[in-house]
Amino acid sequence: MATAPDTSIAATWFDGKTAAAHPVRVDVIGRALALHDAGGAHMRSVPLERTRLSEPSARAPRFVYLDDGSTLEIDDAEPFNRALDALGMRPSLPARLQRSAVAATGALAILLVALVFGYTQGVPLLARWIAFALPPSVEARLGEQFERSLDLQMLRASGLSEDHQTRLRSMLQEAAARGAPGVQYVLKSRATRQGAGINAFALPGGTIVLLDGLVEAAADENQVLAVLAHELGHVANKHGMRNVLQAFGIGAIAHATWGDFAGAAANVPVVFGALRYSREFEREADEYAVAFLRANGMDAQPLIQFFEAMAERKDHSGEGVADFLSTHPPTKERIERLKRM
Amino acid sequence: MSSEPGREEISPPAAAAREVPGPAAEPPRSQVRFSGSGSEYFRIWVVNLLLTLVTCGVYSAWAKVRKTRYFYQNTRVDGHAFDYHGAPLAILRGRLLALVLLVAYSWSFDISRTVGLATIAVLCVAGPWLFMKAQQFKFRNSSWRGLRFGFDADLPAAYRTLLPLLVVWFSGTILGALLVPLPVLGIVGLATGLLLPLMHHTLKRYQHARISYGDVAAQFQPAVGRFYSVYFKGFLLLIVASAVGSLMALGIAWGANHFRAALGIEGPGDIRGVAIVAGGAVGIVAYLGVWPYFSARLQQVVWGNSRLGPVRFHTYIRAWPLLWLVLKCVALTVMTLGLYWPYAAIALARFRIERMYVIAPAELNEAVAGVSARTVAAGEGAADIFGLDVGL
Numbered sequence: 001m002a003t004a005p006d007t008s009i010a011a012t013w014f015d016g017k018t019a020a021a022h023p024v025r026v027d028v029i030g031r032a033l034a035l036h037d038a039g040g041a042h043m044r045s046v047p048l049e050r051t052r053l054s055e056p057s058a059r060a061p062r063f064v065y066l067d068d069g070s071t072l073e074i075d076d077a078e079p080f081n082r083a084l085d086a087l088g089m090r091p092s093l094p095a096r097l098q099r100s101a102v103a104a105t106g107a108l109a110i111l112l113v114a115l116v117f118g119y120t121q122g123v124p125l126l127a128r129w130i131a132f133a134l135p136p137s138v139e140a141r142l143g144e145q146f147e148r149s150l151d152l153q154m155l156r157a158s159g160l161s162e163d164h165q166t167r168l169r170s171m172l173q174e175a176a177a178r179g180a181p182g183v184q185y186v187l188k189s190r191a192t193r194q195g196a197g198i199n200a201f202a203l204p205g206g207t208i209v210l211l212d213g214l215v216e217a218a219a220d221e222n223q224v225l226a227v228l229a230h231e232l233g234h235v236a237n238k239h240g241m242r243n244v245l246q247a248f249g250i251g252a253i254a255h256a257t258w259g260d261f262a263g264a265a266a267n268v269p270v271v272f273g274a275l276r277y278s279r280e281f282e283r284e285a286d287e288y289a290v291a292f293l294r295a296n297g298m299d300a301q302p303l304i305q306f307f308e309a310m311a312e313r314k315d316h317s318g319e320g321v322a323d324f325l326s327t328h329p330p331t332k333e334r335i336e337r338l339k340r341m
Numbered sequence: 342m343s344s345e346p347g348r349e350e351i352s353p354p355a356a357a358a359r360e361v362p363g364p365a366a367e368p369p370r371s372q373v374r375f376s377g378s379g380s381e382y383f384r385i386w387v388v389n390l391l392l393t394l395v396t397c398g399v400y401s402a403w404a405k406v407r408k409t410r411y412f413y414q415n416t417r418v419d420g421h422a423f424d425y426h427g428a429p430l431a432i433l434r435g436r437l438l439a440l441v442l443l444v445a446y447s448w449s450f451d452i453s454r455t456v457g458l459a460t461i462a463v464l465c466v467a468g469p470w471l472f473m474k475a476q477q478f479k480f481r482n483s484s485w486r487g488l489r490f491g492f493d494a495d496l497p498a499a500y501r502t503l504l505p506l507l508v509v510w511f512s513g514t515i516l517g518a519l520l521v522p523l524p525v526l527g528i529v530g531l532a533t534g535l536l537l538p539l540m541h542h543t544l545k546r547y548q549h550a551r552i553s554y555g556d557v558a559a560q561f562q563p564a565v566g567r568f569y570s571v572y573f574k575g576f577l578l579l580i581v582a583s584a585v586g587s588l589m590a591l592g593i594a595w596g597a598n599h600f601r602a603a604l605g606i607e608g609p610g611d612i613r614g615v616a617i618v619a620g621g622a623v624g625i626v627a628y629l630g631v632w633p634y635f636s637a638r639l640q641q642v643v644w645g646n647s648r649l650g651p652v653r654f655h656t657y658i659r660a661w662p663l664l665w666l667v668l669k670c671v672a673l674t675v676m677t678l679g680l681y682w683p684y685a686a687i688a689l690a691r692f693r694i695e696r697m698y699v700i701a702p703a704e705l706n707e708a709v710a711g712v713s714a715r716t717v718a719a720g721e722g723a724a725d726i727f728g729l730d731v732g733l
Contacts, residue, residue: 012421014487019555019712021421021486054424055407059376060414061422071487073421094407097388104384107391114394253394 008036009080013043016069026072028083033064035072048089055095056081118253124280127245131238136184136205139241143205146240150209151190158189159212165189168210171221172228179229179292183236187228189215198310202231204240217313218306226289226302233288239281286334290341300338307335370655371705375694377415379684385411386683402433416694418485419705426489427482435475442467454518461511469503470496480552488712493551493558502547506540509533538572539565541639549647555712557650564646571642575635582630633667634660637693644697650712652705655698666692 008025013035015022024043027034033051035043046066054063062077074080090096097103131139158165169187176183185206191197197213208231210224218224234240290300311332389404406429413423446464450457473494480492513530521529542565549561637658644654670685699705 016487017713018710019486019488020710021706054410054414057411057414058378058381060411063414063424071424071484073487075420075422094388094392094403098385098407101384104387107387111387111391111394114391118394 009074009083010076011072011074011080014071014073016071024072026074026080028080028087031087033072048087053084053089053091055091056099115253119250123246123249123253124242127242127249128238130245131241134241139238140205142241142244143203143207146203147188147207147209154193155190155209155211156193158191160189160215164215168215168221168224171225175225175229175292175296176232179295180232180236180288183232185232185235198313200227200231202234202240204238204244206235208232208235217309219309220302222298222302223306225296226293226298226300226306229289229292230285230303232292233285234281236288237281237284239285243278243281282334283337286338287341290338300341304335304338307338311335369704370698370700371419373694373697373699374417375415375691376417377412377687377690379687382411382687383680383683386686399433402429402436405429405432412690413483418699421486424484425482426484427478431478435478438471450518457518458515461515465504465507465511468507469499472503473499476548476551485554486709488555491553491555493553495551499547502543506543509536509540538568541572542568545643549643552647552649554649554709557712560648562646562648564642567642567646568639571635571638574638575631578634579631585630586624629667629671630664633663637663640693651702652709653700655700656696657698658693658696663692 008027011024011026013022013024014020023038025036025040027036029045031049032045032047034045037043050067052065054065056062056077060077061073061075062080064072064074066072091099097107160168168189172187176185183206185208187208187210189210189212191212192199195213196217197211198217200208200210200214202208208228210228214227215224218227286303289303293300293302385407389400389407392400393404406425406427409427410425413425416423442464445460449460473492473496477492477494480490483490510533512533513526516526516529542563546561546563549559552559637660641656641658644656647654666688670681670688673681674685701709
């Protein structure tokens, strides 16, 4: 074949040894490419199986990598793609998916479902599994870090007398022997630097911080015990660790989806969400507390009474930062559920 | 660690698609062209994302290759597109290595101070080699007109240049672990801050003076003064942006209280919520206001001082249009819950790439025709052991 047919495709050939551009015309003949130079003289024929092809794209050129290290750059790739399609040479599966609008829409739909499912089910399940599989030392270390930063920023030593603190500890110890056997915990008393500090919280690793404000606000020690039982529920279910892991998992998904964009934003829930438990965790801890109180021959009344007292307080005044209301919102629904238990 | 489209990592060094008419005396300038489309990249992004999630992140290496290829192959200089040849498995190995190092660095100080310091020592010792390998991987896997770019991986030079940078960078952490008194730490921190532009310049000089295209080596003219000037202006701008951000935050807090009053809600509001919103607003305004200016100006200095044989580069990025574009992209991305992101990536890449010009003494086509492939030394195949993303 001396001259190129009219149907041939304009391309540039690079020999891979210099940057010189050689304008050529390419024909797809059978399962081979025939190359002609600008003058129309036949240069060479290359069987397609001895080439590699770049993936097709709407406006990018298509590259053909020849086995001698030379390259064809086909700027207007549409006729070339059609010729290859006619030979039944299809691009790889991801490339085909990426070309098809239907597949992209499908992928988007699956992706949205996967993200929602991952957010509501997958991440919590995985976090639960990891939290129980991790060595306790990791959880303890994390708890120590939380405790250190709380002590540095928000808390000071408790104003309760040593006797009072010891009484509270032995009260919980006796009750826990019946209500939460085998659960490793440490009870520590602290006070807030500002505000009433009517609160108690469970840190990863089993440390329960009881603030003086809560002891003073509680009508009797049964109410304190009920709140501590609730916190023991967080400890037994490893809610602290799971919370951190969940925030981390959600951050990781956000990072994978939007790259650097979400990087800064993804840290916000990790920092601010660390002490706030989801409704699910609160319900689990409530159930645990009721079982705990029953094991000690009591009922849910002390917990309900404390929640009701807190809800009433909320109607009368606003509260400070380290407040029971902001970390344990005693909603009507929650109190109703406790009453039914 | 991850690369962002539109940063120079995506736009490899070089030259021109359409001749831009200029005064006759001036050498020919050709604009770098970008033909990526938002809707096409959206499909690539969504499929990449789905496969990455389905494979628990393993596909991310293949996704990175597809994404990089898309941006390279849609970038043309003098009518010819760039191409990317990185092997996904090498990138996967690199990512696993980076993950191990990151986890080691984040947790080592929790285990003990000795383990922490040992990890920093390992990072300092391995760092220059890793950075060099990452650059080698990136450039050796980039090509234009059938010829690969290259990176002169000289190990002693890498350590001479980069080890002092790493030691200065980690000095605060090291001294902090050794319980040095706070005033000393403050002085060291301040000194590190003052040295930052110089360190950044050293890194860029190391990078840009070692790039090659075929057998032509690149040069980088030192520009320490201009680095300091960009950093200084960026710092001033940060102060202004923070002031504006604080005003905005106050406005938000005031508006929120007003709104509560209008609704008849009594008592003080959720102070923490308002504080978070206000703090976030300050951060976002400062970041959005200063980052585009800073990165654009730095890109301008770096490329303006780089040469590839007789070929020079010119970038002209004006800060205000870039800021406007960034604000638009962020607003649309937030409003569409992230779905606009791939369109934003394409728009930002186009803005950055198409404001770059290649200046050659003659027609670029003729200027580069004589460039021939460099003979690859034995052992350079090791460049493909792993690929690391270094967004520097």
